[in-house]
Amino acid sequence: MEGQTAPARGSSLKCKLDPGFQGQNNHQNVLVIGNHMSxxxxxxxxxxxxxxxxxxxxxxxxxxxxxxxxxxxxxxxxxxxxxxxxxxxxxxxxxxxxxxxxxxxxxxxxxxxxxxxxxxxxxxxxxxxxxxxxxxxxxxxxxxxxxxxxxxxxxxxxxxxxxxxxxxxxxxxxxxxxxxxxxxxxxxxxxxxxxxxxxxxxxxxxxxxxxxxxxxxxxxxNPIHLNVVKHPVGLDFHVEELKTLLQLGTSTTTKLLIVGMYGMGGIGKTTLAKAVYNHICDGFEGSSCLLNVREVSEQSNGLIQLQEQLLFDILKVKILLIGNVDKGISLIKQRLHRKRVLVVLDDVDRLDQIYALARNGEWFFGPGSRVIITTRDEHLLVKLGVNYSYKVENMNHLDSLELFSWHAFNMPHPEEDFREISIAAVDYAGGLPLGLEVLGSDLRERSIIKWKTTLEKFRKSPNAQIQKIVGISFESLDHTIREVFLDIACFFTGANIEYVLKILEECGFFPDIAINILIQRSLVKIDYPNLRMHDLIGDMGKEIVRQESRHPGKRSRLWSHEDVLKVLKNHTGSEVVEGLSLNPPISEDHVISLESKAFANMKNLRLLQIKGVKNLKLKGCVEHLSKELRWICWHSCPLRFLPPRLHLENLVVLDMQYSTIKQVWKLENNVLSKLKVLNLSFCEDLTKSPNFLQVPNLEELILEGCTGLVELHDSIGYLKGLVLLNLNGCSSLMSLPKSISNLKSLKIFHMGRCFNIQNFVDRTTIIVPNRSWNPRNFLRASLHVFRSLVKLGLSNSNLLEDDFPIDFGGLSLLQDLDLSVNNFRDLPHSICHLPKLARLNLAESRSIRSISTLPANLRILFAFGCESLERMSISESRLDALVLADCYKLVDIQGFENLAFTIAVSLEGCLEQEDDIDFVKSLLKLQVGLGGGSKIPYGQEMTNGEEIEVSFEFECSQALEYVGVNECGVHLIIQREEEAGSMVMYSEKKKKMMEDDMMQDTPVTKQTRHRPHNRPMVWEYDGIVPFVSYIERNTSTFALLHSLGWLFMSYSK
Missing domain, CATH: 3.40.50.10140 (Toll/interleukin-1 receptor homology (TIR) domain)
Known part of the structure; x- marks a missing residue:
């Protein structure tokens, strides 16, 4: 009993001719089964x-x-x-x-x-x-x-x-x-x-x-359908996507197909699996949905119970006591190997569960069967070799607000007085359905004051129900991975992943493996180059640490500034403390007085962060700091130099930005052999760099904004592993040492706004320019010295076109070049000799008039704020992104029509002629500003209830997925009508009238990311809204555009 899910009631589904049985006719609604049919x-x-x-x-x-x-x-x-x-x-x-x-x-x-x-x-x-x-x-x-x-x-x-x-x-x-x-x-x-x-x-x-x-x-x-959820907001889209992956009614109908769903706890995997099950279970000879496999299998004879349930669900016959798992496997294979069945295995976390219920060498079910597996562990699906893996993502903002509103107000939108605080609650839940439901239900029928206190309580101590669900993934981790998870949750969310890897590797945690596992368990994700963690997961990690002890000084990690100050002022820290972060709110600007001996008992302290404390009074010597320290991030440190008896032999990162330090260390007999990152940015009192022989393994040296720095120590040439050197804004720097030419590993070099360099010395040439800081000399010398560079920053360096070398061939590895805020009038042709250049920044170069040629492999070009730019040619380029905002004089872009694969273009404030926008036919995304020469009646006064309709007269590409409009203070709706789009601007009163009217109707089903609307809908939303239409061809699409910032609309023909 196989087949596709039936179409919606009232629609017709034509029976397709099967290749093995079709006759010669033109009728698609019937199979010719005999010549006798008239x-x-x-x-x-x-x-x-x-x-x-x-x-x-x-x-x-x-x-x-x-x-x-x-x-x-x-x-x-x-x-x-x-x-x-x-x-x-x-x-x-x-x-x-x-x-x-x-x-x-x-x-x-x-x-x-x-x-x-x-x-x-x-x-x-x-x-x-x-x-x-x-x-x-x-x-x-x-x-x-x-x-x-x-x-x-x-x-x-x-x-x-x-x-x-x-x-x-x-x-x-x-x-x-x-x-x-x-x-x-x-x-x-x-x-x-x-x-x-x-x-x-x-x-x-x-x-x-x-x-x-x-x-x-x-x-x-009359099949028994599963109860799903009371408010299935955003569910339909995911159901349709999964049905597509399951390939029902296609040529693969006779093949057994396995689809795995993965995502963090509480994201809605079980809900989605049940919804899909209900949609398609009728088309199979039998079906079974085994919920909570992980939990049931942990019980006595749990796997046997699941085997018995599987057999009963499909055969509708009570199986005599199976006795043991192996017998159950044999029975399932024997009874089901010829049946076309649908099986859902929910919340699987071990392969032995799969082996007992669905596969032991080979799958137990017959041709055409479908198996859906939900898990928190993506790697389990990889090991299992499923046909398709489907990641269940967080809900978007609009669906989140609707789901929250159903639980908080029993309607699809917030009450007007609660709108602002509802958005705050939704932001905290971060698109996690479980969090939205629990938060909404808990806040229902409470006053705004109660809402505020409840939200604050949630942030400090997560809800027990959420903690239980989300915490399951943590409990399955081994000790080392748990330590990495807790370090990220308490200290490193949002940090650069390479930065974190350097620190945690020296802690003995094998962080690359650990972070990969955390990603597979949906506990961490990488928004490259930064580590990200859902707020509720981060709060769960912090709550796990809180549960270690009632006394903060006996917990492994301290991050709450109240707890930290309490421990430091009362000297209650202990050997248990491994990490401490003092980072008070910006509003707290009072003097904090501490004694250095408060750290004396924290002998296992690995991680120390002090940020945002502008008025710190420190008594005593910091020599009490732990020898185990791997990370010191102490911004605005009041010390003038680091004490000579401070033991930093295990230190990996020293970050002392905005400090009053004048000299890093006085004695030169201390060797910090493990130090890899030294960041002294904006230490304006720093006059000379340290002796780099004391940090032989340094990989990153950041001295940006050190305006008092006069010279770099000649020992810099001994840093054979130095990869990054940032000297941006070192305006007093007089010279670069001869040994700098030995930095063969250097890949990233920033040297903008260094206006007073008097000489540059490489191994073969001593250049003494007649005027201070001649970038031409640096550029030409760099071709011989820094051949390994992949990123070069020369922003705001007074560069003219004559300052560029004729041939850039020496920088053959360069991928990222920042020439923003410079004075050349024409982009030098020699730029084209950079074979691997992928990203070029020319922003705010207000004198540049033309861009005639670009490197063949360039993918991203920033040229916003180039006020004099009139013409450019991109005929030979295949750009992924082109940003030309506020190029007011731009009148010609040659080769634009060839950019068939361009992903995004911003033309805000460009194009004085209305007809200049006929080149957008090839774009996938388009950002258009409402200023300049746009066809919106800009500045026209709108009265309450008035609407202004404006048409886009250009023909859009059929591949166009996004149209963006940037304008403050108006609410916009864009509607696609066949060959032209129309834009309607509504005043505030009109918007509210429409919104109230819509909320009284039967709610429109919304779909995550793909949102076909039957009518325009207006909603307020802060941030970027990426919509992708889910519509049939030749139909209109309506999408909401927010009134502030960058807006995207799904736009498809």
Missing amino acids: KDVLASTKPCSNHWDYEVFLSFRGADTRKNFIDHLYFALVRTGIRTFCDDYELPRGENISKELINGIHGSRISLVIFSKDYASSSWCLDELVQILHCKRTMNHIFIPIFYHVNPSDMRKQVGTFAETFTRLEEKFQEDMERVQRWRAAFTEAADCSGFDLQSDANGYEASFIGKIVEQVLYKL
Whole structure:
């Protein structure tokens, strides 16, 4: 019993011609099953639909069974209330029987085919069978074979009486052997399907046999659907995507297919699996949804219980006590290996669960079966080798607000007085359905004051229900990975991943492996180059640390500034403390007085962060700091230098930005052999760099904004592993040492705003320019010195076109070049000699007039704020992104029409001529500003209730997915109408009237990311809204655009 999910009520679904059975005709709504069918029959045959005229169609050989078995079966079905088509009872006299039979099949939900000894002798019966099996394959039609005094094996092999019957058919239809072959194939296919056998299922007793058939029909007509959720916001889109992955009704229908869903706890995997199950379970011979596999399997005999449930759900027969898992595996394989079934295995976390229920070497189920697995562990799906993996993402903002509102206000939008605080609550939940439901329910019918206190409580101590669900993933981790997770949750969310890896590697945690596992468990994600963690997951991690002890000084990690100050002021820290972060709110600007001996008992302190403390009074010497420190991030440190007896031999990162430090360390006998990152940015009192012989393994040196720095120590040349050197804004720097030419590993070099360098020395040349800081000399010398550079920053360096070398070939590895805020008028042609350059920044170069050529491999070009730019050519480029905002004089872009693969373009404030926008046909995304020469009646006054409609007259690309509009203070709706779009601006009062009117109607079903709307909808939203339309071709799309910032609209023809 296989097939596709039926279409929506009232729509028609054409039966597609199956390649193995199709005849030569132009009618798509019927399969030609015999040359005897007239054109009248073809023309009048009903389209397939799920608006069923009958529930059961009976196909039988009348001479064998009409007056006995069929008569009893028919009336048993009718007595039970099942609408049944049986030709003797349903066909009016004088009708063309063939046409009515075909309509009867198409208009029925289930076909019962009674195979008797003489069934195959009737060409009409065989044509019926072919048509029934065709509908079984191409629509949601259920086929149940009934073997009445015949052996299914004889049917399958076509031996005995069936061999004789088909021999006679071949003689009779020798001029139409293709038709006979279709009959043979249908007979074999039918015999392979699971059904009812009079002898094996009822020992020959017909009354009992009929009872079992009726019971199965009732089950198929009224399947037990699972309860999903009360408010299925945003669910439809995911269901449709998964149904696509499951490939129902395609050429792969006969193949077994496995789809895995993964995502963090509480994201809605189980809800989605149940929704998909309900949508498609009717199209299978049997189905089972095993929920909470992880939890049940942990109980005594839990796997055996799941095996028994699986067998009962599909066979509808109570299996005797299985006894052990191995016996259960054998029973499942034996009973289900020929059945086409749907199985959902929810919340799986170990392979042995899969092996016991669905696969042990090979999958247990028959061809055409579908298995859906939900898990928090993406890697488990990889090891299992599923056909498709589907990540369940967080809900978008609009769906989140709607779901939250249903639980908080019992309507799809917030009450007006609660709108602002509702958005804050939704932001905290971060698109996690569980968090939205719990938060909304907990805040329901409370005052705004209670809302504020409750939200604050949630942030400090997560809800127990959320903690339990989200915390399951943490409990399955081993000790080392837990430590990495807690470090990220408490200190490193949002940090650069390479930065974190350096620190945690020296802690002995193998962080690259640990972070990869955390990503697979959906506990961490990388928004490259930064680590990200959902707020609720981060709060869960912090709560785990809180539970370690009632006393903050006896917890492994301290991050709450209240707890930290309490511990430091009372000297209650202990050896348990491994990490401490003092980062008070910006509003707290009072003096904080501490004694350095407060750190004395924290002998295992690995991580220390002090930020945002501008008025710190520190008594005593910081020599009490732990020898185990790997990370010191102390901004605005009041020290003038680091004490000589401070033990930093294990330190990996020293970050002392904005500090008063004048000299890093006085003595030169301390060697920090493990130090990899030294960041002294904006230490304006720093006059000279440290001796780099003390940090031989340094990889990153950041001295940006050190305006008092006069010289770099000559030992910098000994840093063989230095990868990044940032000297931006070192305006007092007088020279670069000779040894700098030894930095063969240097890949990233920033040297903007260094206006006072008097000389640059490389190994072969001493250049003493006549004027201070001649960038030409640096650029030309750099070709010989810094051949390994991949990123070079020369922003705000007074560069002119003559300052560039004729040939850039020495920087063959350069990928990122920042030439922003410079003074050249034309982009030097030598830029084209950078073969790997992918990103070029020319922003705010206000003198540049033309860009004639670009490197062939350039992918991203920033040229916003180039006020004098008039013309540019990008004919030879294949840009992914082009940002030209506020280029007011731009009149010509040559080669724009060739950018068929351009992903995003921003033209805000550009293009003075209205007709200049006809080149957007090739774009996938477009950002257009409402200023300058746009066709919006800019500045026109709008009265309350007034609306202004403006049309886009240019023809859009059929590939265009996004249109963005940037404008403050108006609410926008964009509607696509065939070849042109229209934009409507509504005033505030009009917007509110529309919104109130819509909320009184039946709520529009919203779909995550893909949102087809039946009418315009206005909503407020802060941030970027990336919508992608989910619509049929040649239909209109409506999408909300927010009134502030960058807005994106789904735009598809």
